[in-house]
Amino acid sequence: MEKVFSYLRDNEAKFVEQLLQYVRFPSVSAQPQHSGDMKNCAEWLRDHCRAIGLEAELHATAGHPILVARTRRRKGRKHFLVYGHYDVQPPEPFELWKTPPFEPRIEGRSMFGRGASDNKGQNLAHLKAVEAYFKTKTELPVDLTFVIEGEEEVGSSHLAEFLRAHRDELKCDAIVISDTGMPSKKLPALTYALRGIMALEIKLTGPARDLHSGIFGGSVENPAMALCRLLAQIHDKNGRIAIPGLYDDVAPLSKFERAQFVKLPFTPEQYRKLLGVPALFGEKGFTHHEQRSARPTFEINGLTSGYQGAGSKTIVPSWASAKITMRLVPNQKPARLQKLVQAHLKKLCPPTVKLEIKSGHGGDPYIVSPTSQVALAAMRALKAGFGAEPIAMREGGSIPIVNDFKRILGADTLLLGLALPDDNAHSPNEKFDLDNFAGGMRMAAQLWQELAAA
DSSP, X not given: OHHHHHHHHHTHHHHHHHHHHHHTSOOBTTOGGGHHHHHHHHHHHHHHHHHHTOEEXXXXXXXXXXXXXXXXXXXXXXXXXXXXXXXXXXXOOGGGOSSOTTSOEEETTEEESTTIXXXXXXXXXXXXXXXXHHHTTOOOSSEEEEEEESOGGGTOTTHXXXXXXXXXXXXXXXXEEOOSBOSBTTBOEEEEEEOEEEEEEEEEEOSSSOEEHHHHTTSSOOHHHHHHHHHHTSBOTTSOBOOTXXXXXXXXXXXXXXXXXXXXXXXXXXXXXHHTOSSOOOOTTSOHHHHHHHSOEXXXXXXXXXXXXXXXXXXXXXXXXXXXXXXXXXXXXXXXXXXXXXXXXHHHSOTTSEEEEEEXXXXXXXXXXXXXXXXXXXXHHHHHHHSSOOEEEEESSOOHHHXXXXXXXXXXXXXXXXXXXXXXXXXXXXXXXXXXXXXXXXHHHHHHHHHHHO
């Protein structure tokens, strides 16, 4: 393995330049004007994989193409799938970027640019590790297939269909994804659980039209006020969601899990300062780390009602609406939660307004054993890559495609994220730490040795 690690070390400057090329593509899947950029980025990635020594082709979908790159299959070898995505979030608002989002720059050991961390730097680290095996003629002890798609940031709507169509050739022992994070450069992590998600939109309608607040105000229910009162009843004084039955299926944290949470950095005060809030708030009886990754949530994502322009307009608005998402934890199910939430909202709604509830997208929570043989192998690879003892942690976000992999391919996923908490994923001035890029390449190279022996 020394030849592999030496190759990665000696060629790091070249790999950083290649990442700069990758990040320059404005591969924004959500915006139709970038369809050509999406195609160009996919083709660059295909050609890059071929130059490494992988067999690679693009598969057309009704949306953006999916790249499949693979090593030669050998009988009797374990087979692993590595997933990533080449599409990125919209960069707006442009005025908050210090430099243009698709003109990446390096400052110290950080590369700034949209997609540098999410997810181009992370998936390129895995490709570079395979390149090191090929270029040093070191035997790769497992077979690999890379699936890198262009629609993760818009819901991966065509990936499940692709997985079903190619189920036999993609059958594998496990999936590896680096699209999450680690608490710090000195604390690499295996993410073994993700929260699920459930979205809905609430609309309260009162009068048939906006009314003059001087002439009619006081004689009719104001839908905006009614909505505020309704939503204010969702949490109790202890920060617990006051929806009957919501916690019935929540799996309790084990002693091992709570011990892992203690190892995470950021005291409550440090966490408060990081977020820039006057004080923390969350469900009592749980630490801030547990609240943000292992407990269910009910969040208002947007509120709309009445006049939004400059100055004032004296009206009683006709309607008010709220966009809601809930994060779910094992063993909660979106379909059951939808029924519980809708029943509770109907109970809370006053008779003076009409309630409409529109169901949105949903995704199951995900969890694997943090002490399985493959999980322990991944932890050893993290230690080899970063030179520090790793932890097993839960993540508060959701990656719905992880459940697709489980349902369709029947394989568990190892989440080995390389992003840092301050990488500004989905925000202006996104960055990727180049030390993590280097550590990620070493980790990815060692991973195949560890998994082959597991």
